[in-house]
Amino acid sequence: MKLINSKTVVVVLFVALVSTLGGCVPAPATSAWSSLLVAGDVLYTGSQAGRIYALNATNGVEIWRYPPASEKAGIGAVQGAPVLLDDTLYVGSEDGHVYALDIETGAQRWVFPRSDSIGLIYADLVIANGVLYVCSSDNNVYALDVADGTQIGKFRAENWIWGRPSVVGDKVYVASFDHHVYGLDANTWQKDWEFEAGAAFVGGPTVSGGLVYCGALDGKVYALDPSKAVNGRIQEPYREFETGHWVWASPLVVEDTLYVGSLDKKLYALDAAELTRKAVEFSTDGMITAAPAYANGLLYVSTESGHLYVLDATTLEEKARPFEAGKPILSSPVVAGDSVYISVLGDTIHALDAQTLAPLWPSVTLGR
Amino acid sequence: MTQLWNTYIFRPMLNGLLFLYSLLGHNVGLSIIVFTVLVRLLTLPITQKQMRSAKASQDMQPKLQELQKKYKDNKEKLAEEQMKLYREHGINPLGCLVPTLIQFPIWIGLYQSVSNALPGNPLQLLNLARHIYVQFPILSSLVPLNASFLGLDLGRPAPILAILVGITMWVQQKMMATPTADAQQQAMTQSMQLTMPLMFAWFTWNAASGLALYFVATNIMGVIQQYFVIGLGGLAPLLGKLTSTAKPARQKGKGNGQKK
Structure with a gap:
């Protein structure tokens, strides 16, 4: 009778374990997902392979890509939606850069920062009053001059900012993984107020009717009233509504209804003023x-x-x-x-x- | 199958790790170490059995070598006599395999827990959302975990920890090694003693260093446990050589000192 060498089997098992563990490593190529922007007959999007595309929205045919196909290497993955102003497209990338591109040709106009990089950018970019707002995983929200990418101001939170900012007049609202929503003055970049929730914020805030809405990883969507801030703090939310899981997405306001999607797989329609259900949630x-x-x-x-x-x-x-x-x-x-x-x-x-x-x-x- | 795995192995371990993080001052490094120690303690009866089996097998080596010499031209008889010897000593030659197999899911569960607890991008965070116990709000409030530990960001690769993974694994493998008269087997064992630590070091080189910390912790636990069950094992001759070369060097040093 031939004996099986136990050591050999153990070695084989160890190799199997290493292979299994290797297989469990998340593929580095995909870390996020892409968002879209449609303007006129053109659809703009970024890819996880680090290219920015302009497609004909009526038939899907590619118009241009940046960097062009002739260049082997792309930029970093692009998750956030691009934003358009006049004839320039602005895109934030996971490589920590913001790119300004000519919408006709895809040629680069400027890049921010010119040397080095900021943190990973997962948020949609926002333009308001001629200023480009960029949120980053380096905990900062940056304000850039749309003309040349010069930094106008920035505000630093205590943790990542993955959600897009909201800008109303000269007020900027951002939410961070540090559990806070911040109300900022766009001129001085000073904090007007802050609100602390029980968990992190992934999505950005939505502003409507004087209230700031934001969903958090404690499963709640908060309605904040900036006029109730005392000594730079909002102690209590004006209203709150609890879902069954994390609220990742930014809420959407249409007239007097607040729509909130949750990781509990439900979409809620709430009265924007009271945060009470207006309809049975959709599962x-x-x-x-x-x-x-x-x-x-x-x-x-x-x-x-x-x-x-x-x-x-x-x-x-x-x-x-x-x-x-x-x-x-x-x-x-x-x-x-x-x-x-x-x-x-x-x-x-x-x-x-x-x-x-x-x-x-x-x-x-x-x-x- | 995946659902069973997630429900009974992965999710309890992941949420257990998060719970420890909340108890241990939001220190993720400490949580990984304590978590590893706890899991090693839970599997202690299995690993003890495995090590005792290895020790008994080590003690039998002289007799096995004798048999190999005696029946070198009769493989069938050799196998028969070896089995007899195993039976006499109450050892199952595959005895250490069962405990290893039982520990497999635990290792993989631990590995998954550590890698999922430190999300660095949206897809990883979404994966954590799928497995976190949302009915315990305290766990969701911990996200994202503070990944800093002793100046390292455990969410990013740390070559120093990958090197430590290699070293601690090599020490553990060396202690486990049993001498054998079979030259081919000996060569294979020696090759594996080097290959395995190198593979794990390579594997952790680019991974989140929280994983490397887990491997270092589990290797050190294994070394300590092995020391108390089977002693230094294959490390003893090496340490002996080191001390014997260190002694004359020290004496030489003393002599120089006296001369001065």
């Missing part, structure tokens, strides 16, 4: 990580299970059969005219009919 089959999109009385809700739902904005009843993308849809849908556009994890873009969710053109997967 999806996946976590909701992105704000819904609204157009013409319809709401478009994307989920991590790969579904896009179209709902009646008043009753939250389904208006069409959901679209199945097959992969997570983690960014917000974008509605333009009669079309709704989604970016699916893995950088596949779909264009759908806004009423029926039927595909308008074959999906496009962005290359490297």
Whole structure:
């Protein structure tokens, strides 16, 4: 009888363990997901492979990409939605840079910072009053001159800022992983007030009717009244509403209704003033990580299970059969005219009919 | 299968780690170490059995070598006599395999817990959201964990910890090694003693250093446990050589001192 060498088997098992552990390491290529911007007949998006694309929104044909295909290396992955002003497109990247590109050709106009880099950028960029606002994982929100990328001001929180800022007049509102929402003066970059919640904020705040709304990882969405700040602090939220899981996405306000998507797989329609339910919440089959999109009385809700739902904005009843993308849809849908556009994890873009969710053109997967 | 794994192994371990973090002053490094120690203590009966089996096998080596000499031309008889010897000593030659297999899911669960507890990007954070016990609000309030520990960011790679992984694993492997008369087996053992630490060091070189800290902690625990069960094992001859070369050097040093 031949003996099995136990040591050999142990060695084989160890090698199996190492392989298993190796297999468990998250793939470094994908760390986030891409968002969209549609302006006119052009769709702009970034990819996880570090390219920025301009596609024809009517047929999905590529117009240009940055860096161009002739350049082997891309920039860092792009998660946040680009923003457009006049003839310049602004994009933030995971490589810690903001790129300003010519919308006709994709040629670079400027890059911020010119040397070195800031922290990873996951937030949508925002332009208000000629100023570009950029939130970063280095805990800062930066204000840049749109003309040349010169830094005008910045504010430092105590932890990452992954959500886009909201700007109303000369006030800037940001929410951070440090559990705080901040109200800032856009001229002095001084903090007007702060509010501390029981958990981190991932998504950015939404401002409407004098209230600041923000969802947190304690599962709550808060309504804050800046006029109630005493000695630079808002002690208590004006109102709060609790969901069954983390609130990741920024809330959406349409007239007097606040729409909140939660990782509990539900979309809530709340009275914006009281944060009480206006309709029975809509249950999806996946976590909701992105704000819904609204157009013409319809709401478009994307989920991590790969579904896009179209709902009646008043009753939250389904208006069409959901679209199945097959992969997570983690960014917000974008509605333009009669079309709704989604970016699916893995950088596949779909264009759908806004009423029926039927595909308008074959999906496009962005290359490297 | 994945759901069973997540429900019974991964999620309890991940949330246990988060709970420890909340108890231990929000120190993630300390939490990983204490967590590793606790899991090693829980698996102590299994690992003790494994080590005792290894020790008994080590003690049998002279007799096995004798048998190998005696029946070098009769492989069948050799195998028969070896089995007999194992039976006489009450050892199952594959006895250390079962405990190793049982520990596998625990190691993988620990590994997953450490790597998921320190999300550095949105997809990793979303993965944590899938597995955190949201019914305990205190756990969600801890996110993101403060990854700094002794000047290191445990969410990022730290070469120093990867090197320590290699060294501690080598020490552990060396202690576990049993002498054998079979030259081929001996060569393979020696090769593995070097390859495994190098593989793990390479593996942790680019990973979040929280993982490397876990490997260092678990290796050190293993070394301590092995020391009390089987002694220095294969490390003893090496330490002997070191001390014997150190002694004359010290004496020489003293002589010089006296001369002055």
